[in-house]
Amino acid sequence: MQAGVRARIGMIGTGAIGGFYGVMLARAGFDVHFLLRSEFAAVAEGGLRVDSAVHGTLALSPVQAYRSANEMPPCDWLLVGAKTTSNADLAPAIIQAAADGAKVLLLQNGLDVEDDVRPLLPDSLHLLGGLCLVCVHRVGPGTVAHQALGAVNVGYHSGPCRDQAERMAIVEEGAGLFRAAGIDSQPMPDLQQARWQKLVWNVPYNGLSVLLGASTTPLMANDDSRGLIQALMGEVVRGAQACGHQIAPGYADYLFTMTEKMPDYWPSMYHDYSHERPLELDAIYSRPLAAAKAAGCDLPKIEALYQALAFLDRRNR
Numbered sequence: 001m002q003a004g005v006r007a008r009i010g011m012i013g014t015g016a017i018g019g020f021y022g023v024m025l026a027r028a029g030f031d032v033h034f035l036l037r038s039e040f041a042a043v044a045e046g047g048l049r050v051d052s053a054v055h056g057t058l059a060l061s062p063v064q065a066y067r068s069a070n071e072m073p074p075c076d077w078l079l080v081g082a083k084t085t086s087n088a089d090l091a092p093a094i095i096q097a098a099a100d101g102a103k104v105l106l107l108q109n110g111l112d113v114e115d116d117v118r119p120l121l122p123d124s125l126h127l128l129g130g131l132c133l134v135c136v137h138r139v140g141p142g143t144v145a146h147q148a149l150g151a152v153n154v155g156y157h158s159g160p161c162r163d164q165a166e167r168m169a170i171v172e173e174g175a176g177l178f179r180a181a182g183i184d185s186q187p188m189p190d191l192q193q194a195r196w197q198k199l200v201w202n203v204p205y206n207g208l209s210v211l212l213g214a215s216t217t218p219l220m221a222n223d224d225s226r227g228l229i230q231a232l233m234g235e236v237v238r239g240a241q242a243c244g245h246q247i248a249p250g251y252a253d254y255l256f257t258m259t260e261k262m263p264d265y266w267p268s269m270y271h272d273y274s275h276e277r278p279l280e281l282d283a284i285y286s287r288p289l290a291a292a293k294a295a296g297c298d299l300p301k302i303e304a305l306y307q308a309l310a311f312l313d314r315r316n317r
């Protein structure tokens, strides 16, 4: 791409994450195209709005909105903002909207989420993962509430790069998109490590919000749930270590304290449960459990949490 020319970005799935980052990038001058499903008509007519506790109200109208990827122009970057449960189904849309040599960035929680998509993509496409540290949720068609945080950490998964230097150049380019939009973004040299690190938060809070019907403030106000959260965090750290990924000492404590200071928050898994949508149990629970087990490490509390959630998920749909 020529210097000074801003990348064309395709947002594949425009919910909380897609809407928030898409609006931020479009306001920074990127040419952003949004693929939508249930909210297409509302967004095509009324635009997108982010009600942000950090940035105020951000409106984008008109929106370059599409019901089908066939109508999208070829994009240099495709940011996937759908849940991990639809990754394999989204591969045709990603391919359709990709320019030659495009970079595909999965803005998703969980472990190995790229594995469902990679075999379905041409080798010429770069695949990356993005870990979003943000509190956003949909409050109505085309409207996203942003409560806190916002950073995106980016790592390379697979593609045509020949060496680590080429991979890191692409990762830097990805992080640069977000930074240009005023969003903190760090390049992650090891995507698997970064995914495990993010699980230290998601494993306890996502699942317990569903199981106990509690958001972060009540979870942090009760000695029993605090103890359980710490034990679950400890198991994620052990699982990561068994798989060869170091989590910095004190990182779990840092997340625990950060959550005490955060505004009260319902994790995205709770929103999925309350709307009777599939839960991201494979990405957040069964894959890390399987990886740890294969490395000889049992994680009994996470396993019990997963089994309870699997029961609720099946009964909910």
Ligand SMILES: NC(=O)C1=CN([C@@H]2O[C@H](COP(=O)(O)OP(=O)(O)OC[C@H]3O[C@@H](n4cnc5c(N)ncnc54)[C@H](OP(=O)(O)O)[C@@H]3O)[C@@H](O)[C@H]2O)C=CC1
Binding pocket: 012, 013, 014, 015, 016, 017, 018, 035, 036, 037, 038, 039, 081, 082, 083, 084, 086, 089, 090, 107, 108, 109, 132, 133, 134, 135, 136, 137, 138, 268, 280
């Ligand atoms: N929300 C948050 O604060 C955070 C979320 N994450 C992670 O980010 C990812 C996205 O979560 P989130 O934004 O909350 O999820 P949402 O449910 O808000 O958004 C998902 C979007 O993808 C759309 N979608 C799904 N399938 C398709 C399809 N085939 N074609 C077009 N659009 C499609 C959905 O459309 P439809 O309306 O039709 O369902 C919806 O708009 C998850 O992995 C989550 O764990 C990570 C950090 C924080």
Ligand SMILES: CC(C)(CO)C(=O)C(=O)O
Binding pocket: 109, 132, 133, 134, 135, 149, 201, 202, 265, 267, 268
């Ligand atoms: C932990 C949090 C709220 C911010 O790190 C988040 O990113 C998530 O809900 O997945």
